[in-house]
Amino acid sequence: MLSSTGETSPSTGGTPPHPRxxxxxxxxxxxxxxxxxxxxxxxxxxxxxxxxxxxxxxxxxxxxxxxxxxxxxxxxxxxxxxxxxxxxxxxxxxxxxxxxxxxxxxxxxxxxxxxxxxxxxxxxxxxxxxxxxxxxxxxxxxxxxxxxxxxxxxxxxxxxxxxxxxxxxxxxxxxxxxxxxxxxxVAIGFQRKFARLLGVAPERVELEHVGLNHLTWERAVRVDGEDVLPRLITEHGAAIAEDLHMPRSLVERLGVVPSYYLRYYYQHDEVVEELRSKPSRAAEVAAIEKQLLEMYGDPSLDEKPELLGKRxxxxxxxxxxxxxxxxxxxxxxVQIVNTVNNGTLPFLPDDAVIEVPATMGAGGAKPLPVRPLEPLYSGLIANVTAYEHLALEAALKGGRDRIFEALLAHPLIGQIAYADRLTDELIAHNREHLTWL
The missing domain is CATH 3.40.50.720 (NAD(P)-binding Rossmann-like Domain)
Structure with missing residues (x-):
C-alpha cells in the first residue's frame, strides 16, 4: 500500500508487480x-x-x-x-x-x-x-x-x-x-512524524504537500480522508515547531506546516548568526562519515548501524x-515527487519543476490538481522558480554574469553588493569544477 508520500509497506506475498x-x-x-x-x-x-x-x-x-x-x-x-x-x-x-x-x-x-x-x-x-x-x-x-x-x-x-x-x-x-x-x-519524514504524533499507521496519512524542492508547505494532513491538520497543530504544535526550529506561534498563525528549509527565509538573520557560532554541518557529517566507514569495514557488521541515522x-x-x-x-x-509543472501551478512556467503529489506509472509523474495558493506562498515560489531558471542557465552555459544574475534574483541575497561579492567567492572556491573557465 502506498500513501501520497510514496511510502510502501512490505508485501505479504503474491506475484511481484514486475519482472526481477x-x-x-x-x-x-x-x-x-x-x-x-x-x-x-x-x-x-x-x-x-x-x-x-x-x-x-x-x-x-x-x-x-x-x-x-x-x-x-x-x-x-x-x-x-x-x-x-x-x-x-x-x-x-x-x-x-x-x-x-x-x-x-x-x-x-x-x-x-x-x-x-x-x-x-x-x-x-x-x-x-x-x-x-x-x-x-x-x-x-x-x-x-x-x-x-x-x-x-x-x-x-x-x-x-x-x-x-x-x-x-x-x-x-x-x-x-x-x-x-x-x-x-522531506515529505516522507513529515508523514512519519505526523503518524507517530497521531498514533496511526503511516500509510493512513496523506499530505497536501506543495511547492518546490526544499520550499514546501503541508496544507492538509489527511487520515483516512479527513483533514486533521488543525487538530495536529493544536495538540502537537510545540513538538512540530521544535522539529522545525521555528516559533510555535508561526505554525499556529499560518495554519500550515512549512518545511524546515523555510527557516532560511523566515528567520534569515537569526540563522546566519546561529551558523556562524558553530561548526558547519559538513564538518559534523565528515566526522560521522569517518566513523561509519570504519564500522562498514567490520566484517561482522551485517545491518545498518544506528549512527547512520545521524547522517x-x-x-x-x-x-x-x-x-x-x-x-x-x-x-x-500517488507519490510526492519533483516533476515538470505543466500548468499545475498556473503562476509558474510549464517547464518549472515543482514538488507535489503525482500519480506515478510507466509514463512518469502526472501531478494531481492543486488548490489555488495564497500569495504568501505563491509569491515566494515564483521568486525561487525564477532563480532556479537562472541557476540552470548558469550551470549549462557558464559565465560570471549568469552567476551574478542568479544570485541577484535569489530572495536570500537580492542586493548588488552581495551578489557581486558572492559571485567572486563562488568562482574562487569552485574553479576546479567550472569547466567553462
Whole structure:
C-alpha cells in the first residue's frame, strides 16, 4: 500500500508487480547507501531485484560499502546479486532504473558552500542561497553527462534523482529529454512524524504537500480522508515547531506546516548568526562519515548501524523503493515527487519543476490538481522558480554574469553588493569544477 508520500509497506506475498530487475546507484560509495540497501532488502516483494550495482569513483569506499551491502542482503535472505564498479558505462548497462545520489567535490566542497556565504552575511547552506548555486554549478554538468551515458546504453531506463539541489538537477534532466523524476525525503519524514504524533499507521496519512524542492508547505494532513491538520497543530504544535526550529506561534498563525528549509527565509538573520557560532554541518557529517566507514569495514557488521541515522536521509530507502516500483510496475500510486509543472501551478512556467503529489506509472509523474495558493506562498515560489531558471542557465552555459544574475534574483541575497561579492567567492572556491573557465 502506498500513501501520497510514496511510502510502501512490505508485501505479504503474491506475484511481484514486475519482472526481477537490475538497479544501478551512482554515488554508491556514499555512506547513505546502507540505508538504501536495507530498504531494498526489507521491501524486496515491492521491488524484486535480481542485480544491484553500486557505482562510484572512490574505489576504497566502494569496497567498504559494497561489502556491507552484501552482508545486509545475506542476513535478510535477499537473493539478489550486488556488485560495484567505478565504470559508469558498465554499471548502468542493462539497468531498469538508475538512482543518482552523487556529491561532486565531496564534503570538502560542501564545507565551502556552508562557510564562505556567511562571510558576506548570507546563509551558508548546500541546497539554497549562494552555496546551493555553487552545488548546482558543480553538479548539473556531471549529472547530464551520466544521463547521456545511461540513455546511450538503455534509453528506456528511469533516472531517480536524489542529488541536491533536486529541483534544479531534475529540471536539467527533464529539459534534456531524460526519463527522470526527482525525489526528496522531506515529505516522507513529515508523514512519519505526523503518524507517530497521531498514533496511526503511516500509510493512513496523506499530505497536501506543495511547492518546490526544499520550499514546501503541508496544507492538509489527511487520515483516512479527513483533514486533521488543525487538530495536529493544536495538540502537537510545540513538538512540530521544535522539529522545525521555528516559533510555535508561526505554525499556529499560518495554519500550515512549512518545511524546515523555510527557516532560511523566515528567520534569515537569526540563522546566519546561529551558523556562524558553530561548526558547519559538513564538518559534523565528515566526522560521522569517518566513523561509519570504519564500522562498514567490520566484517561482522551485517545491518545498518544506528549512527547512520545521524547522517541524514531518513526514510530515503522507503521513498526510493516506492517510487522505483511505481515507475517500473506502472502502479498508478500517488507519490510526492519533483516533476515538470505543466500548468499545475498556473503562476509558474510549464517547464518549472515543482514538488507535489503525482500519480506515478510507466509514463512518469502526472501531478494531481492543486488548490489555488495564497500569495504568501505563491509569491515566494515564483521568486525561487525564477532563480532556479537562472541557476540552470548558469550551470549549462557558464559565465560570471549568469552567476551574478542568479544570485541577484535569489530572495536570500537580492542586493548588488552581495551578489557581486558572492559571485567572486563562488568562482574562487569552485574553479576546479567550472569547466567553462
Amino acid at each position: 530487475l537490475k538497479i544501478a546507484v551512482v554515488g554508491g560509495g556514499s555512506t547513505y547507501t546502507p540505508e538504501l540497501i536495507d530498504g531494498f532488502a526489507r521491501l524486496r516483494d515491492a521491488l524484486p531485484l535480481a542485480e544491484l550495482v553500486l557505482i562510484d569513483p572512490a574505489a576504497d569506499r566502494l569496497e567498504l560499502v559494497g561489502g556491507l551491502a552484501r552482508r545486509i542482503f545475506a542476513k535478510q535472505g535477499h537473493p539478489g546479486r550486488i556488485s560495484w564498479t567505478s565504470d559508469v558505462d558498465a554499471g548502468v548497462d542493462g539497468a531498469d532504473a538508475v538512482l543518482l545520489q552523487l556529491r561532486v567535490g565531496g564534503q570538502a566542497a560542501r564545507n565551502q558552500d556552508e562557510t564562505w556565504p556567511l562571510e558576506c552575511g548570507c546563509v551558508g547552506q548546500e541546497t539554497t542561497g549562494a552555496g546551493g548555486l555553487a552545488k548546482a554549478l558543480r553538479t548539473v554538468p556531471v549529472v547530464l553527462d551520466i544521463a547521456e551515458r545511461i540513455r546511450r546504453r538503455n534509453p528506456d531506463a528511469w533516472i531517480v534523482d536524489f542529488t541536491n539541489p533536486v529541483g534544479i538537477v531534475t529540471r536539467a534532466l527533464l529539459s534534456h529529454g531524460h526519463k527522470a523524476v526527482g525525489l526528496c525525503n 541524514g536521509g531518513a526514510f530515503y530507502s522507503e521513498a526510493a523503493v516506492a517510487l522505483t516500483s511505481a515507475l517500473l510496475g506502472d502502479t498508478g500510486d
